[in-house]
Amino acid sequence: MIPQRIRELEAYKTEVTPASVRLSSNEFPYDFPEEIKQKVLEELKKVPLNKYPDPEARELKEILADFFGIKEENLTLGNGSDELIYYLSIAVGELYMPVYIPVPTFPMYEISAKVLGRPVVKVQLGENFDIDLEKSLELIEKEKPVLGYFAYPNNPTGNLFSRKKVEEIRDKGVFCVIDEAYYHYSGETFLEDALSREDTVVLRTLSKIGMASLRVGILIGKEEIISEINKVRLPFNITYPSQVIAKVLLTEGREFLMEKIDEVIRERERLFEEMKKIEGVEVFPSKANFLLFRTPYPAHAVYQELLKRDVLVRNVSYMEGLQKCLRVSVGKPEENDRFLEALQESVMFLSRSL
Ligand SMILES: Cc1ncc(COP(=O)(O)O)c(C=O)c1O
Known part of the structure:
Protein backbone atom coordinates (compact mmCIF):
# COMPACT_ATOMS: atom_id res chain seq x y z
CA MET A 1 0.00 0.00 0.00
CA ASP A 31 19.84 29.66 26.54
CA PHE A 32 17.80 32.52 28.02
CA PRO A 33 18.78 33.82 31.49
CA GLU A 34 17.11 32.55 34.67
CA GLU A 35 14.94 35.63 35.29
CA ILE A 36 13.41 35.36 31.81
CA LYS A 37 12.85 31.63 32.26
CA GLN A 38 11.08 32.44 35.52
CA LYS A 39 8.70 34.73 33.62
CA VAL A 40 8.13 31.94 31.09
CA LEU A 41 7.17 29.59 33.95
CA GLU A 42 4.74 32.11 35.42
CA GLU A 43 3.02 32.54 32.05
CA LEU A 44 2.99 28.79 31.42
CA LYS A 45 1.19 28.23 34.72
CA LYS A 46 -1.75 30.21 33.37
CA VAL A 47 -2.13 27.99 30.29
CA PRO A 48 -5.27 25.82 30.45
CA LEU A 49 -3.77 22.49 29.41
CA ASN A 50 -7.20 21.03 28.58
CA LYS A 51 -7.88 23.70 25.94
CA TYR A 52 -6.86 24.04 22.30
CA PRO A 53 -4.65 27.03 21.54
CA ASP A 54 -5.75 30.02 19.48
CA PRO A 55 -5.72 28.49 15.97
CA GLU A 56 -4.57 31.80 14.52
CA ALA A 57 -1.96 32.48 17.23
CA ARG A 58 -3.08 36.10 17.06
CA GLU A 59 -1.15 37.45 20.05
CA LEU A 60 2.07 35.80 18.92
CA LYS A 61 1.54 37.03 15.37
CA GLU A 62 1.16 40.58 16.65
CA ILE A 63 4.49 40.34 18.44
CA LEU A 64 6.19 38.71 15.45
CA ALA A 65 4.83 41.36 13.10
CA ASP A 66 6.39 44.01 15.31
CA PHE A 67 9.64 42.00 15.57
CA PHE A 68 9.96 41.78 11.77
CA GLY A 69 8.54 45.25 11.05
CA ILE A 70 5.56 43.98 9.01
CA LYS A 71 1.76 43.67 9.35
CA GLU A 72 0.03 40.62 10.86
CA GLU A 73 -1.91 39.89 7.69
CA ASN A 74 1.40 39.39 5.90
CA LEU A 75 2.40 36.36 7.94
CA THR A 76 1.33 32.87 8.87
CA LEU A 77 3.03 30.41 11.18
CA GLY A 78 4.25 26.84 10.91
CA ASN A 79 5.50 24.18 13.29
CA GLY A 80 9.00 25.18 12.29
CA SER A 81 9.70 26.45 8.79
CA ASP A 82 9.91 22.76 7.85
CA GLU A 83 6.12 22.62 8.02
CA LEU A 84 5.79 25.75 5.89
CA ILE A 85 8.08 24.22 3.26
CA TYR A 86 5.63 21.30 3.03
CA TYR A 87 2.71 23.71 2.69
CA LEU A 88 4.45 25.61 -0.11
CA SER A 89 5.29 22.41 -1.97
CA ILE A 90 1.62 21.42 -1.70
CA ALA A 91 0.11 24.77 -2.62
CA VAL A 92 2.32 26.39 -5.26
CA GLY A 93 1.69 24.99 -8.74
CA GLU A 94 0.11 21.67 -9.67
CA LEU A 95 1.77 18.60 -8.19
CA TYR A 96 3.00 17.43 -11.59
CA MET A 97 4.88 20.72 -12.06
CA PRO A 98 8.57 20.60 -11.13
CA VAL A 99 10.37 22.28 -8.26
CA TYR A 100 13.71 24.03 -8.90
CA ILE A 101 16.39 23.53 -6.25
CA PRO A 102 20.00 24.77 -6.46
CA VAL A 103 22.14 22.17 -4.64
CA PRO A 104 23.77 21.47 -2.22
CA THR A 105 21.21 23.02 0.09
CA PHE A 106 18.81 22.36 2.95
CA PRO A 107 17.38 18.85 2.33
CA MET A 108 13.73 19.56 3.28
CA TYR A 109 13.01 21.26 -0.06
CA GLU A 110 13.68 18.08 -1.98
CA ILE A 111 12.12 15.81 0.66
CA SER A 112 8.85 17.77 0.65
CA ALA A 113 8.67 17.62 -3.15
CA LYS A 114 9.46 13.91 -3.25
CA VAL A 115 6.86 13.07 -0.60
CA LEU A 116 4.29 14.69 -2.86
CA GLY A 117 5.63 12.99 -5.96
CA ARG A 118 6.66 16.32 -7.48
CA PRO A 119 9.46 16.28 -10.05
CA VAL A 120 12.61 18.06 -8.92
CA VAL A 121 15.00 20.09 -11.09
CA LYS A 122 18.30 20.17 -9.21
CA VAL A 123 21.11 22.40 -10.44
CA GLN A 124 24.59 22.12 -8.96
CA LEU A 125 25.90 25.43 -7.57
CA GLY A 126 28.70 27.04 -9.57
CA GLU A 127 31.69 29.16 -8.65
CA ASN A 128 31.83 30.40 -5.04
CA PHE A 129 28.71 28.29 -4.38
CA ASP A 130 26.61 30.82 -6.28
CA ILE A 131 23.76 29.82 -8.61
CA ASP A 132 24.87 28.50 -11.99
CA LEU A 133 22.59 30.78 -13.99
CA GLU A 134 23.37 29.43 -17.43
CA LYS A 135 22.63 25.85 -16.50
CA SER A 136 19.60 26.93 -14.45
CA LEU A 137 18.04 28.90 -17.31
CA GLU A 138 18.68 26.05 -19.70
CA LEU A 139 16.92 23.56 -17.42
CA ILE A 140 14.13 25.97 -16.55
CA GLU A 141 13.43 26.43 -20.25
CA LYS A 142 13.31 22.66 -20.69
CA GLU A 143 11.60 21.43 -17.50
CA LYS A 144 9.44 24.48 -16.67
CA PRO A 145 9.62 24.41 -12.87
CA VAL A 146 7.07 26.71 -11.21
CA LEU A 147 8.43 26.78 -7.65
CA GLY A 148 12.01 27.43 -6.51
CA TYR A 149 13.67 27.22 -3.10
CA PHE A 150 16.56 29.53 -2.23
CA ALA A 151 18.18 29.31 1.19
CA TYR A 152 19.46 32.86 1.67
CA PRO A 153 22.12 32.46 3.09
CA ASN A 154 22.48 28.90 1.90
CA ASN A 155 22.90 25.95 4.25
CA PRO A 156 25.49 24.35 4.36
CA THR A 157 27.65 26.65 2.20
CA GLY A 158 26.95 29.83 4.23
CA ASN A 159 26.95 32.29 1.28
CA LEU A 160 24.25 34.57 -0.11
CA PHE A 161 23.29 33.84 -3.71
CA SER A 162 23.55 36.72 -6.14
CA ARG A 163 20.26 38.60 -5.91
CA LYS A 164 20.27 39.30 -9.65
CA LYS A 165 20.46 35.60 -10.45
CA VAL A 166 17.49 34.84 -8.22
CA GLU A 167 15.59 37.66 -9.93
CA GLU A 168 16.44 36.30 -13.38
CA ILE A 169 15.13 32.89 -12.41
CA ARG A 170 11.98 34.52 -11.03
CA ASP A 171 11.54 36.38 -14.32
CA LYS A 172 11.16 32.97 -15.99
CA GLY A 173 7.96 32.35 -14.03
CA VAL A 174 9.42 30.53 -11.01
CA PHE A 175 7.65 31.34 -7.72
CA CYS A 176 10.54 32.07 -5.36
CA VAL A 177 10.66 30.92 -1.74
CA ILE A 178 13.47 32.85 -0.10
CA ASP A 179 14.36 30.92 3.04
CA GLU A 180 15.91 33.44 5.42
CA ALA A 181 16.39 31.05 8.34
CA TYR A 182 19.75 32.77 9.06
CA TYR A 183 18.55 36.32 8.38
CA HIS A 184 19.75 37.66 11.72
CA TYR A 185 23.32 36.73 10.82
CA SER A 186 23.27 38.17 7.30
CA GLY A 187 21.05 41.25 7.47
CA GLU A 188 20.12 40.66 3.81
CA THR A 189 16.50 40.13 2.83
CA PHE A 190 13.89 39.87 0.06
CA LEU A 191 11.22 41.18 2.44
CA GLU A 192 10.25 44.12 0.22
CA ASP A 193 9.67 41.76 -2.71
CA ALA A 194 7.64 39.37 -0.56
CA LEU A 195 5.39 42.23 0.56
CA SER A 196 4.87 43.63 -2.91
CA ARG A 197 4.90 40.69 -5.35
CA GLU A 198 2.79 37.59 -5.81
CA ASP A 199 5.72 35.45 -6.94
CA THR A 200 7.95 35.81 -3.88
CA VAL A 201 7.64 34.78 -0.23
CA VAL A 202 10.13 34.88 2.62
CA LEU A 203 10.60 32.22 5.28
CA ARG A 204 11.98 33.02 8.72
CA THR A 205 12.30 30.91 11.87
CA LEU A 206 12.79 31.32 15.60
CA SER A 207 14.97 28.18 15.62
CA LYS A 208 18.27 29.88 14.82
CA ILE A 209 17.81 32.66 17.37
CA GLY A 210 17.53 30.70 20.58
CA MET A 211 14.06 29.14 20.31
CA ALA A 212 14.58 25.88 18.40
CA SER A 213 12.63 23.99 21.07
CA LEU A 214 9.43 25.91 20.30
CA ARG A 215 9.17 24.98 16.61
CA VAL A 216 7.94 28.29 15.22
CA GLY A 217 8.48 29.16 11.56
CA ILE A 218 7.15 32.27 9.83
CA LEU A 219 5.97 32.70 6.26
CA ILE A 220 5.88 36.27 5.00
CA GLY A 221 4.11 37.38 1.85
CA LYS A 222 1.26 39.35 0.31
CA GLU A 223 -2.05 38.93 2.10
CA GLU A 224 -3.54 37.14 -0.95
CA ILE A 225 -0.78 34.51 -0.87
CA ILE A 226 -0.82 34.11 2.91
CA SER A 227 -4.57 33.52 2.99
CA GLU A 228 -4.25 30.75 0.38
CA ILE A 229 -1.44 29.00 2.26
CA ASN A 230 -3.54 29.30 5.42
CA LYS A 231 -6.12 27.00 3.83
CA VAL A 232 -3.52 24.22 3.72
CA ARG A 233 -2.31 24.80 7.28
CA LEU A 234 -3.22 22.18 9.88
CA PRO A 235 -5.51 23.48 12.63
CA PHE A 236 -3.77 24.40 15.91
CA ASN A 237 -0.32 23.83 14.41
CA ILE A 238 1.38 26.10 16.94
CA THR A 239 0.99 24.60 20.41
CA TYR A 240 -0.34 26.64 23.31
CA PRO A 241 2.96 26.42 25.26
CA SER A 242 4.94 27.49 22.18
CA GLN A 243 2.70 30.51 21.62
CA VAL A 244 3.03 31.58 25.25
CA ILE A 245 6.77 30.99 25.54
CA ALA A 246 7.58 32.73 22.24
CA LYS A 247 5.59 35.79 23.33
CA VAL A 248 7.61 36.11 26.56
CA LEU A 249 10.96 35.48 24.89
CA LEU A 250 10.37 37.92 22.03
CA THR A 251 9.39 40.70 24.42
CA GLU A 252 11.20 40.23 27.75
CA GLY A 253 14.11 38.41 26.11
CA ARG A 254 14.54 40.68 23.10
C1 LIG B 1 17.88 26.95 5.44
C2 LIG B 1 17.06 26.34 6.52
N1 LIG B 1 15.73 26.45 6.47
C3 LIG B 1 14.94 25.94 7.43
C4 LIG B 1 15.48 25.23 8.51
C5 LIG B 1 14.56 24.61 9.50
O1 LIG B 1 14.04 25.53 10.35
P1 LIG B 1 12.91 25.17 11.41
O2 LIG B 1 13.61 24.75 12.65
O3 LIG B 1 12.15 26.44 11.56
O4 LIG B 1 12.05 24.06 10.85
C6 LIG B 1 16.86 25.09 8.60
C7 LIG B 1 17.43 24.33 9.71
O5 LIG B 1 18.55 23.97 9.79
C8 LIG B 1 17.66 25.63 7.58
O6 LIG B 1 18.99 25.50 7.60
Whole structure:
Protein backbone atom coordinates (compact mmCIF):
# COMPACT_ATOMS: atom_id res chain seq x y z
CA MET A 1 0.00 0.00 0.00
CA ILE A 2 2.93 2.35 0.56
CA PRO A 3 3.97 3.75 -2.86
CA GLN A 4 7.48 3.46 -4.24
CA ARG A 5 8.15 7.21 -3.95
CA ILE A 6 7.74 6.94 -0.16
CA ARG A 7 9.65 3.64 0.10
CA GLU A 8 12.60 5.25 -1.67
CA LEU A 9 12.82 8.09 0.85
CA GLU A 10 15.10 8.10 3.85
CA ALA A 11 13.84 9.51 7.13
CA TYR A 12 15.42 12.90 7.96
CA LYS A 13 18.44 12.25 10.16
CA THR A 14 19.90 14.60 12.67
CA GLU A 15 23.10 14.33 14.73
CA VAL A 16 22.42 12.64 18.09
CA THR A 17 25.96 11.41 18.85
CA PRO A 18 26.87 12.50 22.39
CA ALA A 19 29.68 15.08 22.81
CA SER A 20 30.30 17.86 25.28
CA VAL A 21 30.90 20.50 22.56
CA ARG A 22 27.96 20.20 20.16
CA LEU A 23 28.37 22.30 17.04
CA SER A 24 26.39 20.23 14.56
CA SER A 25 22.88 21.69 14.27
CA ASN A 26 23.29 25.45 13.87
CA GLU A 27 21.52 26.06 17.16
CA PHE A 28 21.91 29.29 19.10
CA PRO A 29 24.67 28.75 21.67
CA TYR A 30 22.87 30.58 24.49
CA ASP A 31 19.84 29.66 26.54
CA PHE A 32 17.80 32.52 28.02
CA PRO A 33 18.78 33.82 31.49
CA GLU A 34 17.11 32.55 34.67
CA GLU A 35 14.94 35.63 35.29
CA ILE A 36 13.41 35.36 31.81
CA LYS A 37 12.85 31.63 32.26
CA GLN A 38 11.08 32.44 35.52
CA LYS A 39 8.70 34.73 33.62
CA VAL A 40 8.13 31.94 31.09
CA LEU A 41 7.17 29.59 33.95
CA GLU A 42 4.74 32.11 35.42
CA GLU A 43 3.02 32.54 32.05
CA LEU A 44 2.99 28.79 31.42
CA LYS A 45 1.19 28.23 34.72
CA LYS A 46 -1.75 30.21 33.37
CA VAL A 47 -2.13 27.99 30.29
CA PRO A 48 -5.27 25.82 30.45
CA LEU A 49 -3.77 22.49 29.41
CA ASN A 50 -7.20 21.03 28.58
CA LYS A 51 -7.88 23.70 25.94
CA TYR A 52 -6.86 24.04 22.30
CA PRO A 53 -4.65 27.03 21.54
CA ASP A 54 -5.75 30.02 19.48
CA PRO A 55 -5.72 28.49 15.97
CA GLU A 56 -4.57 31.80 14.52
CA ALA A 57 -1.96 32.48 17.23
CA ARG A 58 -3.08 36.10 17.06
CA GLU A 59 -1.15 37.45 20.05
CA LEU A 60 2.07 35.80 18.92
CA LYS A 61 1.54 37.03 15.37
CA GLU A 62 1.16 40.58 16.65
CA ILE A 63 4.49 40.34 18.44
CA LEU A 64 6.19 38.71 15.45
CA ALA A 65 4.83 41.36 13.10
CA ASP A 66 6.39 44.01 15.31
CA PHE A 67 9.64 42.00 15.57
CA PHE A 68 9.96 41.78 11.77
CA GLY A 69 8.54 45.25 11.05
CA ILE A 70 5.56 43.98 9.01
CA LYS A 71 1.76 43.67 9.35
CA GLU A 72 0.03 40.62 10.86
CA GLU A 73 -1.91 39.89 7.69
CA ASN A 74 1.40 39.39 5.90
CA LEU A 75 2.40 36.36 7.94
CA THR A 76 1.33 32.87 8.87
CA LEU A 77 3.03 30.41 11.18
CA GLY A 78 4.25 26.84 10.91
CA ASN A 79 5.50 24.18 13.29
CA GLY A 80 9.00 25.18 12.29
CA SER A 81 9.70 26.45 8.79
CA ASP A 82 9.91 22.76 7.85
CA GLU A 83 6.12 22.62 8.02
CA LEU A 84 5.79 25.75 5.89
CA ILE A 85 8.08 24.22 3.26
CA TYR A 86 5.63 21.30 3.03
CA TYR A 87 2.71 23.71 2.69
CA LEU A 88 4.45 25.61 -0.11
CA SER A 89 5.29 22.41 -1.97
CA ILE A 90 1.62 21.42 -1.70
CA ALA A 91 0.11 24.77 -2.62
CA VAL A 92 2.32 26.39 -5.26
CA GLY A 93 1.69 24.99 -8.74
CA GLU A 94 0.11 21.67 -9.67
CA LEU A 95 1.77 18.60 -8.19
CA TYR A 96 3.00 17.43 -11.59
CA MET A 97 4.88 20.72 -12.06
CA PRO A 98 8.57 20.60 -11.13
CA VAL A 99 10.37 22.28 -8.26
CA TYR A 100 13.71 24.03 -8.90
CA ILE A 101 16.39 23.53 -6.25
CA PRO A 102 20.00 24.77 -6.46
CA VAL A 103 22.14 22.17 -4.64
CA PRO A 104 23.77 21.47 -2.22
CA THR A 105 21.21 23.02 0.09
CA PHE A 106 18.81 22.36 2.95
CA PRO A 107 17.38 18.85 2.33
CA MET A 108 13.73 19.56 3.28
CA TYR A 109 13.01 21.26 -0.06
CA GLU A 110 13.68 18.08 -1.98
CA ILE A 111 12.12 15.81 0.66
CA SER A 112 8.85 17.77 0.65
CA ALA A 113 8.67 17.62 -3.15
CA LYS A 114 9.46 13.91 -3.25
CA VAL A 115 6.86 13.07 -0.60
CA LEU A 116 4.29 14.69 -2.86
CA GLY A 117 5.63 12.99 -5.96
CA ARG A 118 6.66 16.32 -7.48
CA PRO A 119 9.46 16.28 -10.05
CA VAL A 120 12.61 18.06 -8.92
CA VAL A 121 15.00 20.09 -11.09
CA LYS A 122 18.30 20.17 -9.21
CA VAL A 123 21.11 22.40 -10.44
CA GLN A 124 24.59 22.12 -8.96
CA LEU A 125 25.90 25.43 -7.57
CA GLY A 126 28.70 27.04 -9.57
CA GLU A 127 31.69 29.16 -8.65
CA ASN A 128 31.83 30.40 -5.04
CA PHE A 129 28.71 28.29 -4.38
CA ASP A 130 26.61 30.82 -6.28
CA ILE A 131 23.76 29.82 -8.61
CA ASP A 132 24.87 28.50 -11.99
CA LEU A 133 22.59 30.78 -13.99
CA GLU A 134 23.37 29.43 -17.43
CA LYS A 135 22.63 25.85 -16.50
CA SER A 136 19.60 26.93 -14.45
CA LEU A 137 18.04 28.90 -17.31
CA GLU A 138 18.68 26.05 -19.70
CA LEU A 139 16.92 23.56 -17.42
CA ILE A 140 14.13 25.97 -16.55
CA GLU A 141 13.43 26.43 -20.25
CA LYS A 142 13.31 22.66 -20.69
CA GLU A 143 11.60 21.43 -17.50
CA LYS A 144 9.44 24.48 -16.67
CA PRO A 145 9.62 24.41 -12.87
CA VAL A 146 7.07 26.71 -11.21
CA LEU A 147 8.43 26.78 -7.65
CA GLY A 148 12.01 27.43 -6.51
CA TYR A 149 13.67 27.22 -3.10
CA PHE A 150 16.56 29.53 -2.23
CA ALA A 151 18.18 29.31 1.19
CA TYR A 152 19.46 32.86 1.67
CA PRO A 153 22.12 32.46 3.09
CA ASN A 154 22.48 28.90 1.90
CA ASN A 155 22.90 25.95 4.25
CA PRO A 156 25.49 24.35 4.36
CA THR A 157 27.65 26.65 2.20
CA GLY A 158 26.95 29.83 4.23
CA ASN A 159 26.95 32.29 1.28
CA LEU A 160 24.25 34.57 -0.11
CA PHE A 161 23.29 33.84 -3.71
CA SER A 162 23.55 36.72 -6.14
CA ARG A 163 20.26 38.60 -5.91
CA LYS A 164 20.27 39.30 -9.65
CA LYS A 165 20.46 35.60 -10.45
CA VAL A 166 17.49 34.84 -8.22
CA GLU A 167 15.59 37.66 -9.93
CA GLU A 168 16.44 36.30 -13.38
CA ILE A 169 15.13 32.89 -12.41
CA ARG A 170 11.98 34.52 -11.03
CA ASP A 171 11.54 36.38 -14.32
CA LYS A 172 11.16 32.97 -15.99
CA GLY A 173 7.96 32.35 -14.03
CA VAL A 174 9.42 30.53 -11.01
CA PHE A 175 7.65 31.34 -7.72
CA CYS A 176 10.54 32.07 -5.36
CA VAL A 177 10.66 30.92 -1.74
CA ILE A 178 13.47 32.85 -0.10
CA ASP A 179 14.36 30.92 3.04
CA GLU A 180 15.91 33.44 5.42
CA ALA A 181 16.39 31.05 8.34
CA TYR A 182 19.75 32.77 9.06
CA TYR A 183 18.55 36.32 8.38
CA HIS A 184 19.75 37.66 11.72
CA TYR A 185 23.32 36.73 10.82
CA SER A 186 23.27 38.17 7.30
CA GLY A 187 21.05 41.25 7.47
CA GLU A 188 20.12 40.66 3.81
CA THR A 189 16.50 40.13 2.83
CA PHE A 190 13.89 39.87 0.06
CA LEU A 191 11.22 41.18 2.44
CA GLU A 192 10.25 44.12 0.22
CA ASP A 193 9.67 41.76 -2.71
CA ALA A 194 7.64 39.37 -0.56
CA LEU A 195 5.39 42.23 0.56
CA SER A 196 4.87 43.63 -2.91
CA ARG A 197 4.90 40.69 -5.35
CA GLU A 198 2.79 37.59 -5.81
CA ASP A 199 5.72 35.45 -6.94
CA THR A 200 7.95 35.81 -3.88
CA VAL A 201 7.64 34.78 -0.23
CA VAL A 202 10.13 34.88 2.62
CA LEU A 203 10.60 32.22 5.28
CA ARG A 204 11.98 33.02 8.72
CA THR A 205 12.30 30.91 11.87
CA LEU A 206 12.79 31.32 15.60
CA SER A 207 14.97 28.18 15.62
CA LYS A 208 18.27 29.88 14.82
CA ILE A 209 17.81 32.66 17.37
CA GLY A 210 17.53 30.70 20.58
CA MET A 211 14.06 29.14 20.31
CA ALA A 212 14.58 25.88 18.40
CA SER A 213 12.63 23.99 21.07
CA LEU A 214 9.43 25.91 20.30
CA ARG A 215 9.17 24.98 16.61
CA VAL A 216 7.94 28.29 15.22
CA GLY A 217 8.48 29.16 11.56
CA ILE A 218 7.15 32.27 9.83
CA LEU A 219 5.97 32.70 6.26
CA ILE A 220 5.88 36.27 5.00
CA GLY A 221 4.11 37.38 1.85
CA LYS A 222 1.26 39.35 0.31
CA GLU A 223 -2.05 38.93 2.10
CA GLU A 224 -3.54 37.14 -0.95
CA ILE A 225 -0.78 34.51 -0.87
CA ILE A 226 -0.82 34.11 2.91
CA SER A 227 -4.57 33.52 2.99
CA GLU A 228 -4.25 30.75 0.38
CA ILE A 229 -1.44 29.00 2.26
CA ASN A 230 -3.54 29.30 5.42
CA LYS A 231 -6.12 27.00 3.83
CA VAL A 232 -3.52 24.22 3.72
CA ARG A 233 -2.31 24.80 7.28
CA LEU A 234 -3.22 22.18 9.88
CA PRO A 235 -5.51 23.48 12.63
CA PHE A 236 -3.77 24.40 15.91
CA ASN A 237 -0.32 23.83 14.41
CA ILE A 238 1.38 26.10 16.94
CA THR A 239 0.99 24.60 20.41
CA TYR A 240 -0.34 26.64 23.31
CA PRO A 241 2.96 26.42 25.26
CA SER A 242 4.94 27.49 22.18
CA GLN A 243 2.70 30.51 21.62
CA VAL A 244 3.03 31.58 25.25
CA ILE A 245 6.77 30.99 25.54
CA ALA A 246 7.58 32.73 22.24
CA LYS A 247 5.59 35.79 23.33
CA VAL A 248 7.61 36.11 26.56
CA LEU A 249 10.96 35.48 24.89
CA LEU A 250 10.37 37.92 22.03
CA THR A 251 9.39 40.70 24.42
CA GLU A 252 11.20 40.23 27.75
CA GLY A 253 14.11 38.41 26.11
CA ARG A 254 14.54 40.68 23.10
CA GLU A 255 17.45 42.75 24.38
CA PHE A 256 19.32 39.65 25.51
CA LEU A 257 18.71 38.04 22.15
CA MET A 258 19.96 40.97 20.09
CA GLU A 259 23.13 41.26 22.18
CA LYS A 260 23.91 37.57 21.80
CA ILE A 261 23.22 37.57 18.05
CA ASP A 262 25.91 40.26 17.71
CA GLU A 263 28.25 38.11 19.74
CA VAL A 264 27.64 35.10 17.47
CA ILE A 265 28.46 37.26 14.44
CA ARG A 266 31.70 38.46 16.07
CA GLU A 267 32.60 34.88 16.98
CA ARG A 268 31.88 33.71 13.42
CA GLU A 269 34.42 36.21 12.11
CA ARG A 270 36.98 35.21 14.76
CA LEU A 271 36.46 31.52 14.02
CA PHE A 272 36.88 32.20 10.30
CA GLU A 273 40.18 34.03 10.83
CA GLU A 274 41.52 31.39 13.21
CA MET A 275 40.52 28.47 10.98
CA LYS A 276 42.31 30.11 8.04
CA LYS A 277 45.53 29.91 10.04
CA ILE A 278 45.33 26.11 10.44
CA GLU A 279 47.46 24.44 7.80
CA GLY A 280 45.48 22.28 5.40
CA VAL A 281 42.12 23.80 6.36
CA GLU A 282 40.15 25.70 3.74
CA VAL A 283 37.31 27.67 5.32
CA PHE A 284 34.59 29.40 3.30
CA PRO A 285 33.19 32.85 4.20
CA SER A 286 29.75 32.75 5.81
CA LYS A 287 26.80 35.05 6.41
CA ALA A 288 25.12 32.51 8.69
CA ASN A 289 25.84 31.09 12.16
CA PHE A 290 28.01 28.27 10.83
CA LEU A 291 31.09 27.77 8.67
CA LEU A 292 31.80 25.25 5.93
CA PHE A 293 35.34 23.92 5.75
CA ARG A 294 37.39 21.43 3.79
CA THR A 295 40.56 19.54 4.60
CA PRO A 296 42.74 17.27 2.44
CA TYR A 297 41.57 14.26 4.53
CA PRO A 298 38.44 12.12 4.31
CA ALA A 299 35.65 14.01 6.09
CA HIS A 300 34.64 10.99 8.18
CA ALA A 301 38.23 10.77 9.51
CA VAL A 302 38.20 14.46 10.48
CA TYR A 303 34.74 14.00 12.03
CA GLN A 304 35.97 11.03 14.10
CA GLU A 305 39.14 12.79 15.24
CA LEU A 306 37.08 15.78 16.39
CA LEU A 307 34.67 13.45 18.16
CA LYS A 308 37.57 11.74 19.97
CA ARG A 309 38.29 15.21 21.32
CA ASP A 310 34.64 15.54 22.39
CA VAL A 311 33.64 17.99 19.64
CA LEU A 312 30.69 17.22 17.37
CA VAL A 313 30.35 18.84 13.92
CA ARG A 314 28.30 17.90 10.83
CA ASN A 315 29.86 15.81 8.10
CA VAL A 316 28.32 17.22 4.91
CA SER A 317 30.65 15.45 2.48
CA TYR A 318 27.78 13.28 1.18
CA MET A 319 26.20 16.36 -0.43
CA GLU A 320 26.60 17.28 -4.10
CA GLY A 321 30.02 18.91 -4.68
CA LEU A 322 31.04 18.94 -1.02
CA GLN A 323 33.63 16.17 -0.94
CA LYS A 324 35.85 16.37 2.17
CA CYS A 325 33.66 19.14 3.63
CA LEU A 326 32.31 19.54 7.15
CA ARG A 327 30.18 22.22 8.78
CA VAL A 328 30.70 23.73 12.20
CA SER A 329 28.14 25.89 14.01
CA VAL A 330 29.35 28.98 15.83
CA GLY A 331 29.24 28.29 19.57
CA LYS A 332 30.12 30.21 22.73
CA PRO A 333 33.69 31.61 22.70
CA GLU A 334 34.94 28.79 24.94
CA GLU A 335 33.29 26.14 22.71
CA ASN A 336 34.85 27.72 19.64
CA ASP A 337 38.25 27.61 21.36
CA ARG A 338 37.77 23.91 22.11
CA PHE A 339 36.82 23.30 18.48
CA LEU A 340 39.84 25.24 17.14
CA GLU A 341 42.22 23.31 19.36
CA ALA A 342 40.59 19.99 18.40
CA LEU A 343 40.71 20.84 14.70
CA GLN A 344 44.35 21.83 14.86
CA GLU A 345 45.23 18.56 16.63
CA SER A 346 43.04 16.47 14.30
CA VAL A 347 44.57 17.72 11.05
CA MET A 348 48.05 17.42 12.50
CA PHE A 349 47.33 13.83 13.55
CA LEU A 350 45.84 12.97 10.14
CA SER A 351 48.73 14.56 8.23
CA ARG A 352 51.10 12.20 10.02
CA SER A 353 49.02 9.05 9.91
CA LEU A 354 47.36 9.01 6.50
C1 LIG B 1 17.88 26.95 5.44
C2 LIG B 1 17.06 26.34 6.52
N1 LIG B 1 15.73 26.45 6.47
C3 LIG B 1 14.94 25.94 7.43
C4 LIG B 1 15.48 25.23 8.51
C5 LIG B 1 14.56 24.61 9.50
O1 LIG B 1 14.04 25.53 10.35
P1 LIG B 1 12.91 25.17 11.41
O2 LIG B 1 13.61 24.75 12.65
O3 LIG B 1 12.15 26.44 11.56
O4 LIG B 1 12.05 24.06 10.85
C6 LIG B 1 16.86 25.09 8.60
C7 LIG B 1 17.43 24.33 9.71
O5 LIG B 1 18.55 23.97 9.79
C8 LIG B 1 17.66 25.63 7.58
O6 LIG B 1 18.99 25.50 7.60
